[in-house]
Amino acid sequence: MNRSAIHALLSHWRAHPLQLLTLLTGxxxxxxxxxxxxxxxxxxxxxxxxxxxxxxxxxxxxLRASGSLIPLSRYSVLRRAGWQVAAILExxxxxxxxxxxxxxxDMVAYPALPAISQIEQSADAPNPxxxxxxxxxxxMSPKLAxxxxxxxxxxxxxxxxxxxxxxxxxxxGVAEHLLNQPGQISRLVILPDQPRGVPPLSEIAPDLQRITxxxxxxxxxxxxxxxxxxxxxGLLSFAVGLFIxxxxxxxxxxxxxxxxRTLRALGLPMRNLIWIGLSELxxxxxxxxxxxxxxxYFLAGALLPDVxxxxxxxxxxxxxxxxxxRPRWVAAGLAxxxxxxxxxxxxxxxxxxxxxxxAGPGLQAWGGGKASALITGxxxxxxxxxxxxxxxxxxxxxxxxxxxxxxxxxxxxxxxLLLSAVLALFIQRAKTSVSQWVLADxxxxxxxxxxxxxxxxLALAANIGVGTMVSSFRLTFTGWLDQRLTSELYxxxxxxxxxxxxTEWLAPRVSAILPIxxxxxxxxxxxxxxxxxxxxxxxxxxxxxxxxxPDVWDNVLNHGAVLINEQLARRADLWPGDTVAITPExxxxxxxxxxxxxxxxxxAIVSMPxxxxxxxxxxxxxxxxxxAPDQASDLAQSLRAQFELPPSAVVQQAAMKARSMAIxxxxxxxxxxxxxxxxxxxxxxxxxxxxxxxxxxLPQVAPVWALGLTRAQLARLEVLRSVLLxxxxxxxxxxxxxxxxWVLLAIINVQAFGWRLPMQLFPGDWLALxxxxxxxxxxxxxxxxxxxxxLPPAALLRVFANER
Numbered sequence: 096m097n098r099s100a101i102h103a104l105l106s107h108w109r110a111h112p113l114q115l116l117t118l119l120t121g122x123x124x125x126x127x128x129x130x131x132x133x134x135x136x137x138x139x140x141x142x143x144x145x146x147x148x149x150x151x152x153x154x155x156x157x158l159r160a161s162g163s164l165i166p167l168s169r170y171s172v173l174r175r176a177g178w179q180v181a182a183i184l185e186x187x188x189x190x191x192x193x194x195x196x197x198x199x200x201d202m203v204a205y206p207a208l209p210a211i212s213q214i215e216q217s218a219d220a221p222n223p224x225x226x227x228x229x230x231x232x233x234x235m236s237p238k239l240a241x242x243x244x245x246x247x248x249x250x251x252x253x254x255x256x257x258x259x260x261x262x263x264x265x266x267x268g269v270a271e272h273l274l275n276q277p278g279q280i281s282r283l284v285i286l287p288d289q290p291r292g293v294p295p296l297s298e299i300a301p302d303l304q305r306i307t308x309x310x311x312x313x314x315x316x317x318x319x320x321x322x323x324x325x326x327x328x329g330l331l332s333f334a335v336g337l338f339i340x341x342x343x344x345x346x347x348x349x350x351x352x353x354x355x356r357t358l359r360a361l362g363l364p365m366r367n368l369i370w371i372g373l374s375e376l377x378x379x380x381x382x383x384x385x386x387x388x389x390x391x392y393f394l395a396g397a398l399l400p401d402v403x404x405x406x407x408x409x410x411x412x413x414x415x416x417x418x419x420x421r422p423r424w425v426a427a428g429l430a431x432x433x434x435x436x437x438x439x440x441x442x443x444x445x446x447x448x449x450x451x452x453x454a455g456p457g458l459q460a461w462g463g464g465k466a467s468a469l470i471t472g473x474x475x476x477x478x479x480x481x482x483x484x485x486x487x488x489x490x491x492x493x494x495x496x497x498x499x500x501x502x503x504x505x506x507x508x509x510x511x512l513l514l515s516a517v518l519a520l521f522i523q524r525a526k527t528s529v530s531q532w533v534l535a536d537x538x539x540x541x542x543x544x545x546x547x548x549x550x551x552x553l554a555l556a557a558n559i560g561v562g563t564m565v566s567s568f569r570l571t572f573t574g575w576l577d578q579r580l581t582s583e584l585y586x587x588x589x590x591x592x593x594x595x596x597x598t599e600w601l602a603p604r605v606s607a608i609l610p611i612x613x614x615x616x617x618x619x620x621x622x623x624x625x626x627x628x629x630x631x632x633x634x635x636x637x638x639x640x641x642x643x644x645p646d647v648w649d650n651v652l653n654h655g656a657v658l659i660n661e662q663l664a665r666r667a668d669l670w671p672g673d674t675v676a677i678t679p680e681x682x683x684x685x686x687x688x689x690x691x692x693x694x695x696x697x698x699a700i701v702s703m704p705x706x707x708x709x710x711x712x713x714x715x716x717x718x719x720x721x722x723a724p725d726q727a728s729d730l731a732q733s734l735r736a737q738f739e740l741p742p743s744a745v746v747q748q749a750a751m752k753a754r755s756m757a758i759x760x761x762x763x764x765x766x767x768x769x770x771x772x773x774x775x776x777x778x779x780x781x782x783x784x785x786x787x788x789x790x791x792x793l794p795q796v797a798p799v800w801a802l803g804l805t806r807a808q809l810a811r812l813e814v815l816r817s818v819l820l821x822x823x824x825x826x827x828x829x830x831x832x833x834x835x836x837w838v839l840l841a842i843i844n845v846q847a848f849g850w851r852l853p854m855q856l857f858p859g860d861w862l863a864l865x866x867x868x869x870x871x872x873x874x875x876x877x878x879x880x881x882x883x884x885x886l887p888p889a890a891l892l893r894v895f896a897n898e899r
Contacts, residue, residue, distance in 0.1 A: 100358050101371055107351050118343040119383040122432055124776050125336025126387025127394060130428040132329030134395035135402050137424050142259075155206070158283040158296070158303040159617045164712065167278040169300060177293040179286040181205040184267050186274040186281075189587075189743050190246050195239070196262045199270020202226055205284065209257035210234055210264060221253060231269035236260050249273075275590040276714075304617050304679070327496055333435060334504075335776050338550035341439035344376070346543070348443045355447065369448055376440050377433060384432025388425060475508030492846040499838050503553055506831045510552050511545040514823055529804070529812075536795055537816050547781045548820060551868070552828050554777035558864055559832025564839045567855045572692055576752050578639045582609060582719025583727040585746045586734065594716050597738055604730065607631055607721035610703070614710030616678060620666045623697045625677060627706030627713070628652075633721065643687035644671035652702045656686035662849030663697035664688045675699070681709050692850055774871075781817070782875040796883065797894035810880040817876030818869055825868045829861060 108115040158165070158173075158180065165182075173180050181204040188197045202211075214220060214234070226232050230250040233243060237254045239261065244252055250269060258264060271277045285305070296305060348355075355368060482501015486494045518538040525531040541548075588594035598608055609631060616623045628634055630652045640647065641661060650656035659675060669675050669685055676682045677699060691698055706713060722730055731745045796809055804812075837854060845851045 097363075097367055097371070100363050100367065103354055103358060104351060104371060104375065107347060107354070111347070111350070114343055114347055115379075118340060118347070118379060119386065120779070121336055121339030121343060122380055122383025122436055123387040123390060124779070125333045125340065125435055126384045126428055126432040127390035128332035128336065128776070129329045129431055130388055130391030130424070131394040131398065132326060132332075133427060134391060134421075134424055135399055136326065137421055138395075138399065138419070139402070141421070155287070156285040157306045158285060158300065159306060160303055164276070165280040165283065165303065167280065169303070170280055170283065172299055173283070176299050177290050178296075178299075179204070179289055180283040181286060182267055182280045182283055184270045184274065184276065184279060184281050186270070186276065188263065188273060189741065190242050190249075191741075193242060195242070197265070197270055197273060198262060199265050199267035199274075202266045204286070206286065208264070210255040213255050213257045214253055227266055227268070229268075231266050233269070234258060234264040235262070239263070306617055327499070332776070333431065335550045335553050337435050337439040338546045338553075339776070339779065340436055341442070341546055344436075344440040345443045345546075348372075348447055365448060369444060372444060372447065373437075376436055376444075380433040380436035381429065383436070384429045387432060388428045391428065392420065469512065471508050472512035475505040475512075477505070478508065479505035486842070492843070495838070495842040495846050499835070499843065502831070502834060502838065503556065506556070506827075507549040507552055510549050510824070510827065511541050513827060514545075514548070514820070515541055517823060532799060533812055533816060537820060539795070540792075540816075544781075544820065547777070548824050551777040551781060551821065551824050552831065554774040555825055555828035555864065555868060556831040556835050558774055559829060559861065560835030560839060562860055562864075563833065563836035563854065563857060564844070564852070566857050566860065567836075567840065567852050568692075570855055571852050573756070575639055575690060575692055576755055578637045580748050580751055580755075581633045581637045581721075583722050583724055583748050584720040584731055584734075585611075585748070585751060586718055586720060586740075587744045588716045588738075588740075589744075591715055593738065594718070597734070598718070600737060601720060601734075605720050605722045607633070609633060609719040609721065610715055611717040611719060612703070612706060612713050612715050614706070614713045616710070618663075618677075618697060620663060620697050623663070623677070623699060625706060625710060626698065626700045627703040628700055629703050631721075633719075639690045640687045641690050642671055644685075647671075647687040650684070650686040651700065655683060655702075655705055657683040658687045658689055658700040659685055660691035660694065660698040661688055661851070662691060662694060663699065665845060665849050666697065677701075678709060690850060692852075695848070774867075778871040778875060781821070781872065782878070793891065793894050797891045800891050801895075806884050806886060810884040813880040813883055814873060814876045817872045821868050821872035822865075825865050 160169075170180065170182055182201045183205075184199040186197050188195045200208075211234075215223075221232065233250050233252050234255055235243065235252060236256065236258050240252050240254045243249050243263070250265070265273075267280075271279070283303070296303065358368065359365065478501045480501075482498040482505065485501070486498035488494070489497075515538055518534050518541075522531055522534045522538070525534055586597060588597055601608055609629060610627070613624050613626045616625055628651075630648075635648050638658075640658075642664070644650070647656075647658075651658055657675060657677065659669060663675075664670055664685075667675070671685050671687055673685050674682050675685055683701070683705075689700075701709070720730070727747055731747060734740060734745050735742065800806065800809060833856075840852045840854050
């Protein structure tokens with residue numbers, strides 16, 4: 096009996112191959128968009144973990160100075176006192192215009208690294224003494240080696256696959272020479288198994304701060320918000336795809352209602368029917384999930400380069416940009432496919448389990464009617480309220496996403512009720528019988544089209560919301576760059592000595608030289624970069640302050656106050672009038688807060704004398720040059736020729752702005768791609784809904800045809816119906832999209848990245864999206880309309896001969 100029941104139920108898919116294709120496509124698209132995002136996130140996080148393991152980061156306590164560097168004398172004092180510590184010197188090298196991270200370690204004392212072990216075990220292992228004596232050796236990944244092998248002035252290169260792609264590892268003595276920082280140390284690693292009886296650090300090194308691994312801010316923590324945003328957009332795309340699954344499964348169960356009634360009358364228990372339906376759904380979910388994983392893998396490979404550029408540009412993340420097939424990712428993708436399919440089909444299975452044995456067949460018996468629409472609307476209101484309560488009760492990023500999910504899902508569930516109310520109002524005002532029939536027919540078809548329209552609502556709202564966010568960010572970021580990058584030239588010297596020579600040479604030729612000096616400090620909120628500035632109108636007139644106290648610049652430049660960036664202000668809840676502990680010994684009043692878009696870390700600005708007091712011996716290698724704009728190009732060429740500077744050492748304002756905007760554009764490539772794909776899925780949902788409901792529309796169309804409307808007129812009305820529903824949905828999506836944009840800008844962005852953007856409106860983009868929606872609706876209705884146009888009159892007459 097079970098075998099016969101299986102054959103009878105599966106025969107539905109042979110009779111309706113389009114429905115089978117629609118269901119598998121919905122599962123595949125939902126899985127594709129979700130798994131692509133997760134593949135990118137998994138690849139990035141694996142790169143972070145691999146880099147940390149390769150460099151022993153986050154495994155030991157560290158000592159850092161209040162300023163930027165630790166003198167060698169302090170290291171000697173610690174070693175003589177018995178403390179087992181290993182020195183590290185880090186910095187950036189520019190090689191042929193590319194910035195590379197250089198890490199010098201005490202090869203004798205530093206914990207064993209995978210790269211060292213790999214080289215020592217290789218067939219052509221170098222002499223250990225070569226690593227420690229001049230000229231030393233540079234260890235790097237094979238991809239980075241050609242850059243140094245073709246350049247002059249560097250020690251011999253040894254390649255290792257156990258190193259991050261953009262890092263050079265060497266002995267600390269070699270790093271001192273390459274970075275021109277003799278006798279300086281960036282940080283000290285406290286080794287395990289310290290001898291007993293060593294004096295406390297507070298006595299022999301009171302100026303050093305001990306930082307435990309749990310408080311060290313690593314790359315994974317910095318990029319966590321970025322990946323969480325990607326996951327949220329991937330989940331939205333997944334949900335839109337599941338609308339297709341939900342609608343198709345519900346229609347399939349409705350069309351098989353007569354078969355199910357017959358099987359139950361023949362003695363098949365309902366429990367067996369439920370298990371057969373569940374097994375069928377699991378099989379289809381696995382098939383669609385496998386196709387979705389394949390598509391997701393290639394989609395992730397296409398999007399990964401732009402994500403890598405963003406992560407490297409914003410966070411300096413050590414990610415190699417290569418995709419690999421991970422079993423955990425495959426298992427998670429299949430689990431999401433099966434779980435999502437079962438969740439989308441749960442309502443249909445539940446209704447099947449409660450179907451009376453003598454229930455009538457067909458869609459009309461399956462439909463829920465007004466009561467079902469009312470219940471759905473009440474659920475939508477409940478979700479809206481739940482999202483708001485979650486955010487205002489708990490706060491934080493996760494609560495912000497809960498608010499976002501409640502708003503989107505609640506609005507989608509309210510859509511059928513709102514459309515029904517609007518159509519009822521139109522029906523009351525319709526003046527012709529044809530228009531009344533068209534509107535009434537649209538209202539009657541809402542239950543079958545509601546899921547596709549919900550998907551379209553979410554896709555349009557996401558496009559409007561994310562588009563408004565990105566465009567607002569672009570305008571704000573462009574204006575912010577104009578305020579921050581005021582100097583016509585930006586110069587980077589090889590060392591402090593060359594910087595002094597360049598300053599002396601420039602002094603009579605330019606209107607102002609603005610040093611750019613900074614020191615990295617340890618702060619309770621994470622790394623804090625402290626900058627020093629001189630008194631110049633470039634800062635007073637252009638710096639983008641978003642909150643300020645009285646006489647802000649006089650207080651900063653003359654009275655020991657500090658400016659902090661918005662990230663630090665929001666992270667520590669500090670504003671003008673409060674004080675901030677820059678170091679344990681230095682607590683300064685806050686004079687103002689400035690915007691600092693794209694920076695994940697805290698930043699503060701003090702006067703130049705105060706910087707020298709807090710972080711003495713801070714290098715002076717970079718500075719901005721104010722000169723007449725028409726003289727900037729000639730001066731840049733003269734500088735390069737006079738001091739033999741590489742092109743990357745003298746950068747014009749326009750080039751720096753272009754580089755910043757390039758990073759900005761790449762930051763939103765993946766969200767824009769997900770928006771386009773989600774809109775495409777929604778359009779496909781409308782097409783599949785119209786096609787699957789096509790055979791059910793003949794009983795409604797045939798009487799109108801018999802009353803005198805031609806098939807051509809009916810086909811045009813079919814297209815009009817689709818366009819009108821899409822237009823109404825688009826009009827309702829506009830306020831939802833603007834609410835989404837506000838939530839993203841005022842809540843999600845602030846919680847995730849620490850800065851808030853002003854919201855701006857772009858009616859031109861809305862109009863373009865509205866026209867695109869109408870075009871998609873026309874295309875979706877074209878095939879059903881063409882079928883109706885070509886339908887023979889005998890098929891319409893046959894409707895009156897059938898018992899319905």
